Ligand code: BES
Ligand code: MN
C-alpha cells in the first residue's frame with residue numbers, strides 16, 4: 170500500500186473511493202463533508218436530516234455521485250462517534266472501518282482527509298499516524314492459502330492519497346503517515362504469522378521469517394537451536410520441546426538505535442510466547458477447539474513486530490525481543506505430568522499439566538533476559554484459558570506491581586486501543602505452587618488460574634520492573650468487526666511499540 174500526502178481538496182480528487190467523516194450528533198455537514206454536500210446538491214444534509222446516518226463510530230455511508238457531480242467514483246462517510254469520546258484510537262477505528270469497506274468493494278485507490286485534526290483536537294501528526302495505521306489494519310485480510318475464492322477478486326488498496334488544503338500541515342502529516350505505515354505494517358505482519366497454518370509456520374520457519382524481516386530493518390538477530398539452549402541450561406523450554414519432532418528455536422532480536430550512545434539509553438526486554446501449536450502435550454486438549462491453538466505464538470509475533478517497528482521508527486531505546494518457540498506435542502519422548510525440570514536459573518519445577526507449557530518456555534526466556542540488565546521487562550503470552558473466561562475477547566490482563574511501568578502500559582493501551590485491564594499479583598497465592606517434589610510446581614488449580622500463572626512467572630522475573638500481559642482472549646478474534654477481519658488481531662504489536670516509544674521519551 171502506497172501512501173501519498175498532497176495538497177488538494179476532496180471535491181477535486183479523482184479516485185475509486187473518497188473518504189470523509191461526520192461526528193455523531195452533528196446536525197449539518199462541515200469541513201470537507203460540507204464541500205461534498207455542496208457538490209452533491211445537499212444530498213448529505215438530506216441524509217443527516219432523515220436520521221439515516223448518525224456518525225456512530227464504525228458506521229459508514231456510501232454515496233454514488235451522479236454523473237459529473239464529483240470526479241470521485243464513490244464517497245464514503247465514516248462515523249467518528251461522539252466528540253466527547255473522541256481520541257486517537259477512535260480516529261484509527263474510523264479509518265479502519267473505511268478501509269475495510271474499501272476491501273469489500275475491491276477499491277484499489279482511496280483518497281481521504283485525516284480524521285479528527287480539526288474539531289477532534291488531535292495533532293496533525295497523530296491524526297495522520299492514526300489514519301495510516303487504521304487504513305492498513307482495516308484493509309487487512311489473510312487469504313494466503315486460498316486458491317479459488319470470490320475474495321481473490323477483491324484486491325487490497327494499492328494507493329492511498331491523503332488530502333490537506335493547508336500547505337503548512339503537509340510535513341507533519343507526512344511524518345505521521347510514515348510512522349503509521351511502519352506500525353500498521355508491522356502489526357499486519359504479526360497477524361500473518363498468527364494466521365499461518367502451523368504445518369507451514371513451524372518454530373524453524375517462524376525463526377526464518379522473523380530473522381529475515383528483522384535483518385531487513387536493521388535489527389540484530391540471532392537464533393539459538395536446541396544444542397545451544399541445552400548449554401545454557403534451558404531445561405524447562407527443552408522439556409516442553411521433547412514431545413515434538415520439530416526443533417525448538419530461541420529468537421533474540423536487538424534494536425541498537427543509530428546515532429546514540431547505547432549505554433545511556435534505557436533497556437527494555439520483551440519476551441513473547443511462541444508455541445506454534447499447542448496440543449496440550451500428554452495432558453492433551455479436547456479436540457473441538459484445538460485448531461485455534463495455532464494462535465499460541467501470538468505473543469512472540471507481537472514481540473517480533475514491536476522490535477521491527479522500533480527499528481523502523483529508529484526509537485532511541487535499547488530494545489530486546491526474546492521469543493522462545495516450540496510445538497507442544499504428545500510424542501513418545503514427551504514430558505509427563507510429575508516430571509521435574511530445571512530452569513536456567515537453577516530452580517526446579519514439577520510439571521502438573523503439560524498443557525501449562527507457556528509458563529515453562531517463558532521461564533527460561535525470562536532468565537536469559539538477565540544478561541541485558543534491563544530497566545524493564547514485559548512478557549506477552551496467550552497464557553491461560555482462565556484469562557479468556559475472566560476478561561473475554563476485548564481485554565488483555567495486565568499483571569504488574571511497578572507503578573511507572575503499569576502507568577506506561579495503561580497509557581499505551583489508551584493510545585493504541587489494545588485494551589489492558591489490571592489484574593492482581595496476589596502474593597498469598599504463591600502457596601498454591603508449593604510441592605514436595607521440587608522447588609515449586611507450575612500450576613495452582615483452576616481457580617484464579619490466570620493469577621497463579623502470573624505468580625509462577627514472577628519467580629523468573631528478576632529484580633527490575635516487570636509486567637506480564639495475558640493475551641489469551643485477545644490474540645484471536647472469532648468475529649468480524651466493523652474495524653477488523655476475524656482471526657489474528659496482532660494484539661500487542663502496536664501496544665508494545667508504543668511502550669518502547671514511551672521509554673524512548675517520545676511522548
Ligand atoms: N495456550 C493455552 C491458553 C489458551 C487457552 C490460549 C485458550 C488461548 C485460548 C495454554 O497453554 C494452556 O493450555 N493453559 C492451560 C493451563 C492449565 C493447564 C493450568 C489452561 O488455561 O487451561
Ligand atoms: Mn497449553
Ligand code: ZN
Nearest residue numbers: 444447465527
Ligand atoms: Zn499454550
